[in-house]
Amino acid sequence: MDKAIKNDQPLKLYNSLTGKKELFAPLVNGQVKIFTCGPSIYDRPHLGNYRTFLYEDVLHRYLEYLGYEVERLINFTDVEDKSIASSAKKMAKLQATTEESADKFFQNCGLLHIKVPDFIPRSSTSIDQAVRLIKKLMDKGYAYRLGNDFFYDPLKFSGFGKLYGLDMSRWPKRKIRYRKDTYEGNRWNRGDFILWHGYRRERDGDVCWETELGKGRPAWNVQDPAMITKHLGYRIDIACGGIDNLYRHHDYNIAVIEGVSGQKFANFWLHGEHVLLDGKKMSKSKGNILYPKDLLGKEISAVDIRYLLISRHYRQKLDLTDTMLAEKEKQCRRLRELAGKFIRPLFGAGAATPESEKTIAMLTRDFNQAMSDDLDVERASHSLLSNLQGLERHQEKNGLDEAQGDRIRKELLRIDRVLQVLFE
Numbered sequence: 001m002d003k004a005i006k007n008d009q010p011l012k013l014y015n016s017l018t019g020k021k022e023l024f025a026p027l028v029n030g031q032v033k034i035f036t037c038g039p040s041i042y043d044r045p046h047l048g049n050y051r052t053f054l055y056e057d058v059l060h061r062y063l064e065y066l067g068y069e070v071e072r073l074i075n076f077t078d079v080e081d082k083s084i085a086s087s088a089k090k091m092a093k094l095q096a097t098t099e100e101s102a103d104k105f106f107q108n109c110g111l112l113h114i115k116v117p118d119f120i121p122r123s124s125t126s127i128d129q130a131v132r133l134i135k136k137l138m139d140k141g142y143a144y145r146l147g148n149d150f151f152y153d154p155l156k157f158s159g160f161g162k163l164y165g166l167d168m169s170r171w172p173k174r175k176i177r178y179r180k181d182t183y184e185g186n187r188w189n190r191g192d193f194i195l196w197h198g199y200r201r202e203r204d205g206d207v208c209w210e211t212e213l214g215k216g217r218p219a220w221n222v223q224d225p226a227m228i229t230k231h232l233g234y235r236i237d238i239a240c241g242g243i244d245n246l247y248r249h250h251d252y253n254i255a256v257i258e259g260v261s262g263q264k265f266a267n268f269w270l271h272g273e274h275v276l277l278d279g280k281k282m283s284k285s286k287g288n289i290l291y292p293k294d295l296l297g298k299e300i301s302a303v304d305i306r307y308l309l310i311s312r313h314y315r316q317k318l319d320l321t322d323t324m325l326a327e328k329e330k331q332c333r334r335l336r337e338l339a340g341k342f343i344r345p346l347f348g349a350g351a352a353t354p355e356s357e358k359t360i361a362m363l364t365r366d367f368n369q370a371m372s373d374d375l376d377v378e379r380a381s382h383s384l385l386s387n388l389q390g391l392e393r394h395q396e397k398n399g400l401d402e403a404q405g406d407r408i409r410k411e412l413l414r415i416d417r418v419l420q421v422l423f424e
Contacts, residue, residue, distance in 0.1 A: 008365075009372035011066065013238075014315060016246065016269040017163055021374055024268065026237045031069045034060065035228050035266070037241035037249075038074040038120065041101035042083030047290045047309070047320075048275040048282055050112060052242040054306065055272045055314035055375065057114045059240065061418040062371050072117055075227045076102060079123040080220045081181040084207050094207055108292050111302040112309075113420040121231055123223040130218035130226035131211045133260055134195050142259045148198020148214055151177055152221070157255045163269060164188075164246050181220035186247045193252060194219040224249075225256040234261040238268040246271055275309075276319040290320070300329060307332035307421045310377045332421055335381065338388035339422040341395070342408045350399020359390045360404060363411045371418065384415065 011024040026032045036056040039045045045053070056074075063070050077083075078098040087097040109116050123130075134150055137143035142156045154160040154171075161168060166188065176191030183189060199208045199215040208215050218226065228236070234257060241250060250269065257265045274281055275290075282289045295305050308328045312318045366387060370380035391408065394400065400408075416422040 009368040011062075011372045012374055013268055013270060014374045015267075016271050017266075019165075022268070026068070027235060027267070030067070031071070032063050032238065033232050033236040034063075034070060034072045034238045034240065035224075035232060035236055036060075036072065036074050036239075037224070037245060038076050039101070039105055040077040040080060040082065041098040041105065042078075042080065042086045044101050044104045044291065045108070046282060047292065047295075048242070050108065050114075050292060051275050051309040051314075051318060052240075052272045053109070053114050054112065054309045055270075056240045058310055058314075058375055058377060058418060059238070059270070060115055061420070062375065065371075065414065065418050071232070073228060073232050074117060074120055075224065076120055076122040077220065077223060078102075079207060079217055079223070084204060111292065111296075112306045113303075119231075121227045123218065123220075123227070126223065126226040126230050127209050127211065127218060129230040130196075130222045131213055133222055133225055133229065133256060134213060134218075136260045137195070137256065140259060142255070143195055146177070148216060149179065149194060150196035150213060151192040152195050152252075152255060152259075153192050154255060157259055160255055161188075161251050163251045163254060166251070183248075186244060189248060193221050193248075195222045195256075221249075221252045222256055224253050225260075228253070229257060229260075234265065235263055236266050238270060239266040240270045241272075243271045243273050270314075272314040273317045276317055278321055279319055295325075300325070303336075303421050304329045304332050307335075307381075307419075310419070310421075311381055313374075313376055313378050315374070331381070331385065335385055335388070336422055338385070338392060339412050339416075341392060342388070342405065342412060343423060350395070350401045350404070352401050352404055353394070353398060356391065356394045356398070356400060356404060359387055359394065360407055360411070363387050363408070364415070367415050377419070381419070 012021045013024050014020070015022045034056075036053070039049060060070055060072055076098070078094070083094060083098055087094045106116070108114075134143055137152065138145070138150070143150055143152050160166070171190050177194070178189040178191050179194050181194075195218070196213055197204070197216050197219055199217070204217065208217055239250065239253075254265055276282070277288045277290060280286065280288060292302075292305055296302065308325065309318070311328060311331070363384065366383035367380050370376040370383060373379070391400070412422060
């Protein structure tokens with residue numbers, strides 16, 4: 001049965017596919033299907049990754065706050081060139097290497113109050129669907145076999161690169177093939193991309209499967225489509241990830257899934273911006289990568305880290321400086337201090353006034369306005385701080401009656417189901 005959604009402030013999201021904010025409407029009234037790119041668990045995620053996971057968490061929570069039933073898929077990439085090389089370097093089994101990173105991810109999600117689904121599929125659990133997709137792509141003329149490898153020819157797919165806005169007139173005339181799972185940097189590989197790695201012992205070791213395609217393993221480019229279509233189907237409402245996914249990865253997903261189904265895969269695409277460190281993008285080569293534990297080691301609490309990473313708009317770069325860290329920590333603690341004053345019952349006598357009634361109403365109204373404007377947590381938290389300060393002044397001057405206290409507590413608890421920073 002369709003579920004009516006009550007929202008005085010209609011939700012608008014910036015859609016990377018169209019380059020503008022659009023009114024959100026799901027495929028099925030009252031229900032939302034979301035795919036959010038999970039981590040590649042050959043290594044532990046850094047703060048930039050967690051910023052992406054956190055804006056996706058806020059999206060998930062806010063949709064539920066609005067009354068939607070949310071079906072969300074987050075995945076683990078555990079079979080790729082990097083994970084195989086990492087396990088070989090450690091002289092360990094692939095599963096042992098990836099399990100350590102997965103455990104760390106779950107620990108940090110718990111600390112940062114990131115909701116994760118009960119079930120997270122892995123590349124290694126979706127081999128059957130990857131093979132099925134590749135076979136269908138071959139039947140439709142998008143994919144082909146070369147030796148023991150299988151490739152996708154983007155020139156066969158009408159509209160390839162539409163998410164990024166790729167200029168296909170620059171595509172080379174000669175045949176070029178890209179055989180790696182991933183390539184460093186924000187670049188376009190103008191050629192055919194790999195779907196299946198035929199087995200090579202010197203490269204793959206014992207990481208392989210016997211399939212209808214032969215012995216080998218699925219390439220990274222088909223792994224997300226396999227997990228998505230196996231568990232969510234071929235059509236969803238929202239696909240999310242970091243801004244780097246606009247290069248290659250998400251357009252590859254579209255080409256694979258829509259190439260098989262012939263239908264539009266996702267109506268909305270959301271992409272979060274980078275975390276910078278003193279104005280520079282974090283990278284291993286620069287040695288400036290930060291992890292949650294690095295900030296926790298500076299006696300910054302987990303809730304402060306969550307607030308830090310969600311309190312700037314997800315489509316704006318977040319530059320971590322000592323000054324900014326101190327400012328965000330101060331803001332978060334002031335919000336918690338003010339919210340704490342109203343979470344307990346008010347026993348003192350007080351009188352409702354038009355001013356206090358207006359401010360209480362503004363708590364939710366201002367929060368909804370900001371959040372429904374493309375998840376503007378920064379504006380939402382600033383308005384919340386301002387309104388709570390106004391109620392604090394009124395309480396000190398005139399008091400608040402019990403009915404008002406109950407309403408304030410109720411609204412703050414609802415709001416914090418989204419923010420997860422006001423209360424323990």
